[in-house]
Amino acid sequence: MATAQLLNSSSSFLHHRRSLSLISCTATSPITTTPPPLPRPIPATEFSARYVPFSSISSNTPTAESYSLDQVIYRSSDGGLLDVQHDMAALRRFDGQYWRALFDSRVGTTRWPHGSGVWSKKEWVLPGIHDSDIVSAFEGNSNLFWAERFGKHFLHMSDLWVKHCGISHTGSFKDLGMTVLVSQVNRLRKLNPRSIIGVGCASTGDTSAAFSAYCASAGIPSIVFLPANRISMAQLVQPIANGAFVLSIDTDFDGCMKLIKQITAELPIYLANSLNSLRLEGQKTAAIEILQQFDWEVPDWVIVPGGNLGNIYAFYKGFKMCEELGLVDRIPRLAETTFASAIQIGDPVSIERAVHALRGCEGIVEEAGEEELMDAMALADSTGMFVCPHTGVALAALMKLRRSGTIAAGDRAVVVSTAHGLKFTQAKIDYHSGRIPEMECRHANRPVTVKPEIGAVMDQLNKLLSRTR
Numbered sequence: 001m002a003t004a005q006l007l008n009s010s011s012s013f014l015h016h017r018r019s020l021s022l023i024s025c026t027a028t029s030p031i032t033t034t035p036p037p038l039p040r041p042i043p044a045t046e047f048s049a050r051y052v053p054f055s056s057i058s059s060n061t062p063t064a065e066s067y068s069l070d071q072v073i074y075r076s077s078d079g080g081l082l083d084v085q086h087d088m089a090a091l092r093r094f095d096g097q098y099w100r101a102l103f104d105s106r107v108g109t110t111r112w113p114h115g116s117g118v119w120s121k122k123e124w125v126l127p128g129i130h131d132s133d134i135v136s137a138f139e140g141n142s143n144l145f146w147a148e149r150f151g152k153h154f155l156h157m158s159d160l161w162v163k164h165c166g167i168s169h170t171g172s173f174k175d176l177g178m179t180v181l182v183s184q185v186n187r188l189r190k191l192n193p194r195s196i197i198g199v200g201c202a203s204t205g206d207t208s209a210a211f212s213a214y215c216a217s218a219g220i221p222s223i224v225f226l227p228a229n230r231i232s233m234a235q236l237v238q239p240i241a242n243g244a245f246v247l248s249i250d251t252d253f254d255g256c257m258k259l260i261k262q263i264t265a266e267l268p269i270y271l272a273n274s275l276n277s278l279r280l281e282g283q284k285t286a287a288i289e290i291l292q293q294f295d296w297e298v299p300d301w302v303i304v305p306g307g308n309l310g311n312i313y314a315f316y317k318g319f320k321m322c323e324e325l326g327l328v329d330r331i332p333r334l335a336e337t338t339f340a341s342a343i344q345i346g347d348p349v350s351i352e353r354a355v356h357a358l359r360g361c362e363g364i365v366e367e368a369g370e371e372e373l374m375d376a377m378a379l380a381d382s383t384g385m386f387v388c389p390h391t392g393v394a395l396a397a398l399m400k401l402r403r404s405g406t407i408a409a410g411d412r413a414v415v416v417s418t419a420h421g422l423k424f425t426q427a428k429i430d431y432h433s434g435r436i437p438e439m440e441c442r443h444a445n446r447p448v449t450v451k452p453e454i455g456a457v458m459d460q461l462n463k464l465l466s467r468t469r
Helices: 054-058 096-106 119-125 148-155 174-191 206-218 233-241 253-266 278-283 285-293 310-324 351-360 370-382 389-404 421-432 454-468
Strands: 049-053 082-086 144-146 160-164 198-202 222-227 245-249 269-271 301-305 333-338 364-367 413-417
Touching (some): 082 278, 119 278, 148 370, 174 206, 174 269, 198 206, 233 245, 278 310, 310 333, 310 351, 333 389, 370 421, 389 421
Parallel strands (some): 198 222
Antiparallel strands (some): 144 160
């Protein structure tokens, strides 16, 4: 198995695992096994990648316009999005079995930089970078959790999984993309120290936490534009602790994004938002990890919370590369889930990428309201999870898709959890305290105030027992 999974050892639900041969033996008849040979290493010069207009990818039309990854560029000549295009012909010189074995051989290693879930796929991410330029906290390799109780109790599903991307260095999936972006900035600053004086981003929280941590690790100045009074303190404290220069601006995310694009056009400050396609190269590795964790079996559905909409394309790109290079024979359907006011992005920069991804996998879009997502988050937490509101959106949308029959009871579905629930404790406190205006908070679990007397305590416990019998 590529990585450890949280499974009840007494459960019979093991059909996703490789078959195990049980052989009895005695001390006088030892069994020796020879581990399979590791794939031979490939020189980095075998592969390359470049920027090309996203329009050429989405329309499948060749383009003469391309740029080196060493150029500081975010848009094509016509103002459109860019994409990172890999030399697929070079990658195809090695078959799917080779790539599966290579990626599997790197899981859990301490070898730099392959112990990272991102850099274990270096040849598919940023092949030209030298290992010494990489800035990594060994991100990725996050838990794929069998959500047995939630699936069976609330959805009548026995094959529901949650990919906990929030179990990462700074507590969100943003680490996957930021290790790539900051590593490339580190490389560019070494090539020309005056080319980039710092890195900047607009953020509603997780992006600034991730990029400020990686910049701090590399000694690169970081600048954060935050919408005032619109993010949790747990998110705000991370860039502050990492030494970022934080500007709290009286606007929303879109206003911050407009300003940071203007600033990076005027000053040698590198843009770290998902407009920058380098980040998606790291984020796509979560899709490859899911396949690894299922021993390269393809799930039926992957449900991704939407924000700036880059992540849905990143997952599609990871799955599609695996199909095109022969690691799997199909890709899962993607369901993108949205709730604009919770995710706080009204003008997502990657909407073209998202549309392309959904068309390419017969994907769908489902929406959840604020009360729906908060209730779904509370139900998930009641089964032992501790998820973020964005994951609540995905779970609420999944519940709708199950009720409509779009997702069947027997389907294997993976919900992508994008951040750690500890970043959103105030939202959970408000819900369980019933303090959210115009919300029923129907699954709230309020503490019971009781006198310090055995009789009073016994009365409350007897009430509890009478409800659970």
